[in-house]
Amino acid sequence: MWRRFLLILLFVSALLTPFRRELFVGDETKYGEVVREMRTSGAFFMPTLNGTPFTHKPPLHFWLIDLLTFPLGVYSMWAFVLPSLAAFAFLLWLLTRMRDWLAAFVCGTSLMVWGSAQTARMDVGFTAFLALGCWLLFQFFERDDRRALMWSGITLAVATLIKGPMAPVIALVLFALECWRRRRVPRANYFPALAALIGIPLLWLVPALILGGNAYAHDVIVKQTVGRAFATWVHKAPPWYYLRQAPLDLFPWFFIAVAAIVIAWKRPHERNEPLDRFCISWIIAVLLPYSLMSSKLDVYMMAMIPPVAILIAGVENAIANRLTLALLAAAGVAGCFLVPAPYDTPTVRGLLIVMAIASIIGAIIGTRVAVGVTMLVIYIYAAIALTPMANDLATTRPLIAALSRQHVPPQEIALYSCPQLWSRDMPRELEHVRYVAPEDFARIRPLVIATARKNAKEIAPALNGYRVVDTVQMIGKPFDVYRR
Secondary structure (H helix, E strand, O other): OHHHHHHHHHHHHOOOHHHOOOOOOOHHHHHHHHHHHHHHHOOOOOOEEOOEEOOOOOOHHHHHHHHHHHHHOOOOHHHHHHHHHHHHHHHHHHHHHHOOHHHHHHHHOOHHHHHHOOOOOOHHHHHHHHHHHHHHHHHHHHHOOHHHHHHHHHHHHHHHHHHOOHHHHHHHHHHHHHHHHHOOOOOOOOHHHHHHHHHHHHHHHHHHHHHHHHHHHHHHHHHHHHHHHHOOOOOEOOOOHHHHHHHHHOOOOHHHHHHHHHHHHHOOOOOOHHHHHHHHHHHHHHHHHHHHOOEOOHHHHHHHHHHHHHHHHOOOOHHHHHHHHHHHHHHHHHHHHHOOHHHOOHHHHHHHHHHHHHHHHHHHHOOHHHHHHHHHHHHHHHHHHOHHHHHHHHOOHHHHHHHHOOOOOHHHEEEEOOOOOOOOOOOHHHHHOEEOOHHHHHOOOOOEEEEEHHHHHHHHHHHOOOEEEEEEEEOOEEEEEEEO
16 A cells, blocks of 8 residues: 555655646757647647757657647646646556566656756657567567567557657667577568558658658758768767766666666576566667767666666665665755855755755665655655745746836847746737847847846947846846847
């Protein structure tokens, strides 16, 4: 009974922030604008951003959000986070089926998974469908289940429509690793599964390429797919990046994960050994292609967390458990003395104190459950106490307030190198502000210009005759509002 209670509490903890928070600057506000344009311009089949086809991600996640905005509204936080929350619940259920409740609890209390479960991003949905596809592959290898193979192809196709072609890449690498490890290739008719894997995404991609033309095809195929893989212009990092980042990407389970992987690799004759060995291949299948890609982001490693959680649930290592909790306690105590001045508030200090106390109690117990419960306590406090601070620091509310204070028509406001505006109570007329490029100032002279301070020199000639009338901070960076 208490196990079910912990899983329910874990899911409920992810429901706390959407009641009060806004979309955060970055991908979330960008997705907010994509969905807003889907509603206002009818760009459902081929989403746009500022009127230009949005080629960064496939459309399935945006379709779900757009459909949810009909009953909930374009400025409802719930419309944006419900797909991730539903995927979070599904992922927890799936892991209970794959191993047990503890695997689900470990996965759900991973900071990356828990944090992403309450965002407008599609990472949890991608991870959940990829995990289902990999589990179906495991059933195919273990039982020669042809239906599992077919459903794996369908599931991986859905994952592709959520976030892109890394789903089939990971699955194919995993398939090759398992064939090599087992020294056999299962006999089956692979055509239906491959047809589903390739055909379902093409049902969207081919019409989109026809509608979008050559420029759209170049962006989708050359820039966003091939370019990110081999010659990225963003997030470039060396092949060993994810090994270096592993302690953060697997937080707080890194040391316990290392112990679990070593133990699983060395034990050959236990009840869950086939699944354990499969999970090691699964981890490699995620790590290898992402490491070889030119573009790297920590969030890509979320796909590795389900197999890591399965391995952790299969072993108990008191030393790794207590080491993890001791480091958390030390971080909480040290943070009380080292927290930077802008964040030195009673709320932040309260979080550090809660972290230290919960970790010390957990270290005395010294189990995997204690690690997860400690993190759950920290998450609940953070969700309740830190959301207002996050809204002030990481959303566009300060810029919205600054623009509203100018009392000018939105058509007379130009934003350069600024995030897309979004907040629950944003004046609806600000939907019509213009997001401009430097060359646009040759033909327009708006009353108000807002720009990131570091990018102001790029439009310096256009700012002649303007004066700074307001300055705001977003995500720790200054943005200036100019008026002529």
